Amino acid sequence: MTHSPALSDERAPQPSGERHVNSAIRKQRLAAYLFLLPFFVVFVAMLVVPLAYAGYLSLFESKLIGGEVFAGFANYGRALTDPAFLGGLGRVALFFIVQVPIMLGLALFFALALDTARAHGSKAIRMLIYMPYAVPAVVATLMWGYLYGPDFGPIAQIARAVGFGTPDFLSPGSILGSMMNIVTWEFVGYNMIIMYAALRSIPAEMYEAAEIDGAGQFRLAWSVKIPAIRPAILLTVIFSIIGSFQLFAEPSLLNTIAPDAISNSFTPNYYAYNLAFINQELNYAAAIAFLLGIVIAVVSYVVQLGEERRERREMRMS
């Protein structure tokens, strides 16, 4: 996600000599800062300050006697040995490892298939796959909760009619899989659109050589299209890391229909919410939120670094 700075305003209007040019540049710089100002005011107030505040809060402990006491890294020590936090973290890591490849694989397949324009009604297919993205996670979870339901859920109805018995999607053993399905349903279309948009803007020249070679669709996809949209794929991976590590709406809503399967620490985010608003352990919750942010940043960074290394290796090879 790097972008070479646009070389634009090197040449200011020249007519009346050095001093005029300098003042023109100064004027333009001032304008640039003024354009940036509103965004960065909100940026600092809503991102930097809360982040710093969470870091600050996480260093304190609230005692029954004496109130807030400086505790150093005690909250972090507690979190790193807290089976509830580590269990939740493990669960979202598993979620990331299993669900994200499936979701992005499907998205890539649909994007490539639609890009060939070989299916009847490609446009309608694209819209219909994308549609779940417009459904809020809350509604998607409610809906799938009903669909999974053992009584009037259509999946159970069909399974019973075929003679498979009633599948239990909401048991402790299967709830993570059921949640993966909900998230996949919601976001395949969104990721597909990002990849599809990237595919549509591959310049024609890149195809011509392959066309002359008589490469088939699969060769073309593998050796021209996928490499060309790698930055877009990386973007979807980064978004998916963030999305899966901070799962909240899905577990918190499934909790109402399957309280046995969803503990109050099912995902780290849900745990932090319960700690802060039910247990009133604000300082500990801040430490959890901060740690979760660090984990997400580290994982995203490692993924990006791996991609950059690979790019460099390939450049050397070619």
Place this chain on the structure above:
Amino acid sequence: MTALDTASTTSDVTTEAPRRRRSFSRERQRSIPLTILLWICVLYFVLPIWWLFVSSTKDNSSLFATFGLWFGGGFSLWDNLETLFTVRDGIFLRWMVNTLVYSVSAAVGATLLATMAGYAFAKYNFPGKKLLFSATLGAVMIPLTALALPTYLIFSQAGLTDTPWAVIIPSLVSPFGVYLMRVYAADAIDDSLVEAARVDGAGEFRIFAQVGLRLLGPGLVTVFLFSLVATWNNYFLPLIMLNSSDLYPITVGLAQLQSAASAGGGSQALFSTVITGSFVSILPLVVAFLFLQRYWQSGLASGGVKG
């Protein structure tokens, strides 16, 4: 500036089409197996929404008694809608309006801020540009829900919790929007146009408003829609920020109705209300996406490729 005006009104959506390649070799070879495969996959994405629609036409008893994917037991969509819009003095409508107000104001604000910042990054050189842009990109990776908790504490100290501002202000930051707008503006706004306007004696803000904004149309729609959906679908932030159910957006409201329905046990009259409410709540966004799709697609095309 008249020459500029005509040049800029030819929108980018139309220039997208002629660039389309590959008319040269493959003349619309359609593949039947691929078509069948894709349409089967489409079923997975559509059937849940179909179920939602079908179920919102059923009353509670047929909800449990008839097959989920087809109509049955009478058509009670209108009764359900009537119940939905009258339950608790019509609070559902209030939630819809709240959601609309929050998400439109957050999206307008976020788009404006992101456009100005993205334009500045794309079209100006100034000290600190690299640093500020890296900070923006880095912020894409900060999980917003991890921020919600400290933000809540700050807002509660400022006495702003349980007000619409608590939902709108945090949603104004869109680092990804800035990134998209920078990439888009670098492409869509020709430097020579900006120069020409400067020579004409136009000030920087006038150039932005009259040249920049016009050329950024599809990019604006893209960023607007992304922020709109993000705020519309947000559940965590309003859940922690708001206490009075009069201020709830539709997501928090529906979740509350649902837990009342599940907790109610015997009083299952609410299930069909929750289902009908869910169905009604997704209609506005689906319609907005259908109508605006050509814009966001060309906007995304430029953002996705140049990572």
